[in-house]
Amino acid sequence: MKGGTAIMTTTRFAAALAAAVFLLAAAPGAARAAGPLDDPGFAKVITCAACHGANGNSGSDMMPIISGLDPAYFKRQIENYAAGKRPSPEMEPYAKEVQFLGADQIAAYFAAQKRVPTPIRVSAEAAARGKTIAAQCVVCHGPDGKGEAARLIPGLAGQPPGYLAQQMALFKGDTRDPGDPLLAAKKALMKIIPDGQFADLAAYYSSLR
Amino acid sequence: MSRLTRRDFLRSSGVGVGLGLGAGFGLSGCAGTMTGDIAPKSGRRVVVIGGGWGGSTAARYIRIADPTIEVVLLEPNREFVSCPFSNLVLSGQRSIESLTLSYGGLRARGVKIIHELATAIEPDTKRVRIGEGYLAYDRLVVSPGVDFQWEQVEGLAAARDTVLHAWKAGPQTVQLAAQIQSMPDGGVFVLTVPRVAYRCPPGPYERICQVAWYLKGNKPKSKVIVLDANPNIVSKTGLFRAAWRAYPNIDYRASQKVVAVDTSTREVRTEFDRVKYDVLNLIPPQRAGAIAVQADLVGADKRWCEVDHVTYESVKQKNIHVIGDATIGLPVPKSGNVANNMGKAAALSIVSLLNGQAVPLMPPGNTCYSWVSDREAIAVVNAYKIENGKVVQIEQKLTPAQSVSVAQRAEGWRQSIWADMLS
Numbered sequence: 001m002k003g004g005t006a007i008m009t010t011t012r013f014a015a016a017l018a019a020a021v022f023l024l025a026a027a028p029g030a031a032r033a034a035g036p037l038d039d040p041g042f043a044k045v046i047t048c049a050a051c052h053g054a055n056g057n058s059g060s061d062m063m064p065i066i067s068g069l070d071p072a073y074f075k076r077q078i079e080n081y082a083a084g085k086r087p088s089p090e091m092e093p094y095a096k097e098v099q100f101l102g103a104d105q106i107a108a109y110f111a112a113q114k115r116v117p118t119p120i121r122v123s124a125e126a127a128a129r130g131k132t133i134a135a136q137c138v139v140c141h142g143p144d145g146k147g148e149a150a151r152l153i154p155g156l157a158g159q160p161p162g163y164l165a166q167q168m169a170l171f172k173g174d175t176r177d178p179g180d181p182l183l184a185a186k187k188a189l190m191k192i193i194p195d196g197q198f199a200d201l202a203a204y205y206s207s208l209r
Numbered sequence: 210m211s212r213l214t215r216r217d218f219l220r221s222s223g224v225g226v227g228l229g230l231g232a233g234f235g236l237s238g239c240a241g242t243m244t245g246d247i248a249p250k251s252g253r254r255v256v257v258i259g260g261g262w263g264g265s266t267a268a269r270y271i272r273i274a275d276p277t278i279e280v281v282l283l284e285p286n287r288e289f290v291s292c293p294f295s296n297l298v299l300s301g302q303r304s305i306e307s308l309t310l311s312y313g314g315l316r317a318r319g320v321k322i323i324h325e326l327a328t329a330i331e332p333d334t335k336r337v338r339i340g341e342g343y344l345a346y347d348r349l350v351v352s353p354g355v356d357f358q359w360e361q362v363e364g365l366a367a368a369r370d371t372v373l374h375a376w377k378a379g380p381q382t383v384q385l386a387a388q389i390q391s392m393p394d395g396g397v398f399v400l401t402v403p404r405v406a407y408r409c410p411p412g413p414y415e416r417i418c419q420v421a422w423y424l425k426g427n428k429p430k431s432k433v434i435v436l437d438a439n440p441n442i443v444s445k446t447g448l449f450r451a452a453w454r455a456y457p458n459i460d461y462r463a464s465q466k467v468v469a470v471d472t473s474t475r476e477v478r479t480e481f482d483r484v485k486y487d488v489l490n491l492i493p494p495q496r497a498g499a500i501a502v503q504a505d506l507v508g509a510d511k512r513w514c515e516v517d518h519v520t521y522e523s524v525k526q527k528n529i530h531v532i533g534d535a536t537i538g539l540p541v542p543k544s545g546n547v548a549n550n551m552g553k554a555a556a557l558s559i560v561s562l563l564n565g566q567a568v569p570l571m572p573p574g575n576t577c578y579s580w581v582s583d584r585e586a587i588a589v590v591n592a593y594k595i596e597n598g599k600v601v602q603i604e605q606k607l608t609p610a611q612s613v614s615v616a617q618r619a620e621g622w623r624q625s626i627w628a629d630m631l632s
Contacts, residue, residue, distance in 0.1 A: 035274055046554070047550055050546055050576065051621065059628055060624035060625045062620065090590050090618065093606050097603060100572070162621070
């Protein structure tokens with residue numbers, strides 16, 4: 001919140017009181033408990049739920065979990081999708097819808113949601129193999145796969161394995177954010193990892209909590 | 210229709226006292242016909258007619274947004290069968306069981322489900338009739354899907370039990386799959402597409418891909434004749450054209466409106482031609498589900514329902530919100546994803562209105578995948594905004610080509626959106 005707006009004037013207080021009285025009068029005998037609609041962000045993200053799950057906690061293998069995502073990272077992805085820099089026939093239109101509804105508010109909403117790890121289970125063997133390949137990923141994504149928000153590096157822990165493996169292939173082929181200097185090192189690294197190891201690497205990061 | 214008994218109601222809704230049934234009806238459990246007020250209303254109540262993609266979502270989101278509002282869902286079918294993905298049953302890629310889902314998740318959220326057909330709506334008294342009984346509501350959601358205009362095709366009304374549409378996933382889907390499988394090699398499968406507007410614009414063309422894929426591998430001398438009442442493929446046109454290059458067994462004929470069917474000679478008649486079939490899949494012209502017509506929610510065309518673009522309240526009847534394929538006037542396709550989004554927007558509008566709060570703007574969105582083989586899919590995506598109270602499209606985007614990757618995302622979408630409706 002910006003400085004100064006927290007101070008409520010007498011006029012504003014009276015208006016707020018009047019609004020509160022109106023709300024109580026509108027629902028006699030049924031004082032509504034606090035609900036999701038109290039957060040204006042909730043109504044803005046209902047379209048997202050069809051793919052990304054309740055509050056951004058996707059339960060499917062191919063759709064990323066977007067709850068608890070750093071707002072700056074979230075907004076950067078929306079901008080890149082909308083501009084066609086991160087090409088996605090699904091997300092390019094929806095990113096524009098997010099911008100229409102208010103990217104700041106939607107980013108803040110998802111950032112505030114508690115992240116629930118994917119329910120998709122991976123084999124322990126695949127995860128163990130993936131761990132041996134992950135040594136170089138740790139440099140940026142951290143030893144626990146939580147990422148580093150300040151450097152716009154997303155957390156990978158608990159993301160669905162299908163999504164992670166697909167993104168690796170997109171990075172390797174330079175079809176995600178082509179030419180983005182922030183991602184040059186990442187793509188160089190992905191190029192030396194054989195395609196056959198993506199599933200194991202994805203299994204490892206997906207299994208992290 | 211069957212008569213609703215107290216025992217049936219108590220069993221199907223899973224509640225008695227919670228609906229105010231305890232004292233009024235006693236607990237003797239006798240199976241008399243239910244008349245009068247089936248469940249007297251004590252608090253605020255929304256009744257939802259139809260437990261498909263729109264209605265299930267609406268019921269679920271009302272309970273999520275405000276659990277103090279009672280929600281009663283009227284749906285004759287005891288299980289949910291997904292229309293999206295049901296074309297894969299015709300090619301043997303999927304079983305109908307894999308598309309059949311329980312309403313248990315909605316029950317667990319406190320939605321009271323009555324497996325009966327709503328027979329009439331009384332807007333003035335805010336009641337829904339179920340046979341000889343009724344349910345009172347504060348607001349009503351009507352999500353009736355489509356019904357068929359049998360009378361538009363000569364001979365169809367009399368043959369409606371044997372000429373399959375398979376346009377509502379369920380028993381007909383399984384029957385049509387069996388007919389295709391038992392068709393002799395060299396047999397002709399005829400599929401007819403009605404003129405727009407109809408449920409699921411790309412659905413017929415996905416179906417053509419699936420049947421052609423199956424016949425190519427299993428009955429190589431057979432062919433698919435498509436009689437399309439429209440001048441061209443209605444949706445994802447270029448992508449379907451490209452996909453069909455792999456299926457030389459498709460004989461696509463545009464602007465061929467079917468006007469008659471004769472099951473004794475096994476032929477359909479268009480305005481210009483007669484076509485013999487071994488297996489016929491006639492998708493009839495459609496209109497809003499019967500209850501919407503009966504309740505005069507449809508417009509001058511007597512087919513579809515016009516609604517407010519923000520709240521989905523009927524322009525003809527107050528306190529009644531119409532969602533899904535039954536609606537017209539928004540620049541959206543009649544798709545499952547759109548019905549799901551309309552269900553959410555109607556639900557949150559209703560909760561806001563019942564609580565005396567401002568209704569937020571909730572534009573819809575549409576993601577629609579079509580399977581063009583056993584492993585590849587294509588998609589179209591539409592995003593929208595609301596301007597001056599009207600839904601306006603921001604952008605439509607197609608996948609650049611068919612791919613396995615799109616098919617994988619289709620599977621992801623299926624898992625997520627089913628949960629968004631029914632979990």
